Amino acid sequence: MGKNGKRIGLALSGGGYRAAAYHLGTLRALHKMDLLEKVDVISSVSGGSIIAAFYLLHKDEPFEQIEQSFRKCLAHSSLWGAILNLAIVFLLPALLGIFVSGWCLFLYLLLYWGFYLIPSSKWIALYYDRLFFGKKKLKDLPDSPIAGINSTNVATGRLFTFSKQDVGGYDYKENGRSSIKGEEIPISFAVASSTCVPSIFSPTQIAKRYYEEGKYKDTLLVDGGLYDNQGAYILTESTNKLYRVENVVISDAGNTRPDIKGVRNTICLMLQSIEILMNRIRTIQIRTNIYNRTKKNSAYYAYVSLLWSEWNSMVDRFMDNIKKENVPELVLSAHRISLDDVIAFREKNDQNAKFRIEECFKKSIGWQVLLDSAPSKELHEIALSVGTNLTPLSKRKIDALSAHSEWLTELQIKTYLPHLLH
Template sequence: MRSFFVIYLFITLSGCSSYGSIENERLQYNTDVTELYSFGGNFQKREAGEYTVVVAMSGGGTRAAALSYGVLKGLKETQINLDNSDDTLLEEVDIMSAVSGGSFTAAYYGLYGDKIFTDFEKDFLYNDVGSDLFWRILNPRRWFSSSGRTEETMAYYQNQLFNNATFADFDPLNSPLVIINATDLSQGVRFSFTQEYFNLLCADISSYPIASAVTASSAVPIMFNPVVLENHSGCGNQALFNLNSQDETNHFTVSLIEGLNNYSNKNDKKYVHLVDGGLADNLGLLAIYDIMNLSDKRYVNRIRSKVKPHLIAISIDASASPTSSMDHSTKEPSLSETIGFMTDVQVHRLNEVSKALYLSELKKLETKRNVTTYFVNINLNNTDDPEFKKYLNNIPTDLELEAEQVDILIAEGVKQLKNHPEIARFLNNIDSK
């Protein structure tokens, strides 16, 4: 009942507030953009080692954040005994691509590192974030203020989680490149918070608040107004993307290129309105695929010339298929149920297509680049116990879960990661060298 009440009030009050101030600053002319927070720049700085580790964290509210956190704990507990080192698999992660609920975990780890294991549980996972936002946003004193729902959420995340940090505070030398993904509402394509995308807007990502990116990634339409970026002009030719050649066999990449090409029309596309990243890529896998395939050849060739012999891709899929009473009754489903089921159908279809596309890319790497690849699929259905599977899938997509639910999700993430046959195969391969 409260879900409907919240939706009703959000819709009712949507006309009472305006968007907040634009936060993406103009990129200065002739800036060396490869030194900013970019995919290519990160790979050039982290080129040493025998393996590339990529982690993709899906959307799904605190359910996704907790499952992803459990996987990070599992990676932390997995030692790599190569050259008599005591490194952990977590220390070897090069990229974290995250969407919506997963972006909280990825951004927190990217900013604070191992501090996540002492502070994240109390700061977010076991904190009543949903209630805090509920009362903050619906406070009558804020109804007619110039600050909208999304701006109040940004301010909360700034204070509660990210301490006013910007992308300049990420340390690409000692932590993974964290790619936070949102959806361009008018174009229907993914927008990733890296300098590659900000270049299309003639903007500098360094000064952009991490909390604003996470808010954009998790801004469910209707519930929250979009996060807005300005499409600046006058920065010169700073493109890090090659948007002229298209892979006609990949519909997703073609659609992305068409959408991103519209950013060059500064008169018609003055602003970008960003909402929940799950609408375009709920797993975060396509973000990695597309950035690699679209990035300018100037540094992609350097990256590919130094391909590491092992690549581990870990997909954390927290999407759920909750039990429904709809099929047992003629009763009309509620508004929140209808929205939920419509979203779930599209998300599950997109997830399967994303996985298939990414797996095909891994196969290309094996045949063309002589790379041994490993795909670790973590999800809520990786259990033989039907009752436990049902329990996991009925944990709601919310920002406030029961402590027991969080405990179980964390434990499940740890267990699935450490017991996954692909992790065992990887460890066996490097130990046998």
């Protein structure tokens, strides 16, 4: 909880291992700023769910130890089990019969029983257990911060959230209580549900044994990024008070750079199409959360994006947000910026007022010291080159991703959430 008595939420976006490594830097920055222990809720989707669950399981350990352990995990792939399963399946035609008859039967089985024939998400969950979670269950998560591991429920068209305190969502509640007994659900299953990209991994389903008697409802869970690619929805828009917060740090590892060089088949084309869809969702969320403040959505945001690199323009962005009335009065006051200067700048474009605001802001955040320690363009290019997948990452790539987010997280919190520090 912040110094203003309001709850703090951390949203970790999707993006495979790239996202997991990127968010490592965000956690490191929060730790160094003495804010990590004050976070009340961590909401995650897709690749962000990997590091969210891992951190929460080890939160009582020294942060440096958590980071080193997680870095070692990122050096291993989570895909080999699914690849092996796929290879075995494609040998079926040879086992079922020779050539035409075998392939016809295989295609029939694949079309009608594909999820059972290729349960790739089950294999991913097994590897998640081996690499990250050690067969821990939702009941093993800490009471605080509250975890919100998000997936998209195709059966309802809504978000489906796993946490220690509550599993499901609006569609699975009776008298305000979930009909799903989530304590025994493996964390690996929750994270697999959050990361299973459609067309690549099979969807997951909550087994009947986890429901209260007579209250079973169908689920069909896929990647949480299809509904909310930043993990911010339950923190600011959900009606569930368990997750609602007033201060939000969004760590967004999305990369909107299209890469058509690798699009050589239908699966790659589908992946690229899904990436475009998720980028569109991200754009809408940014507009809604940051640039359209309402009584319903009046949270304070610090937005951290992998796509940002023009550090010298960050002060100009802040001034532009003041001009457009996107900087709340609480934030201006925390920077000790004169409201008279703000009015003069907005209404009369008073350049003297603008200069005073800029100088006050730079002094408040220690701008020159921050600028001198900014990550290089070379590091940023390395970070942007990392794809959206679950293949091993080199130390160089992890360093590049985490350095970018660590620096930008510090800057954005000092800029847009200064009331948490002062």
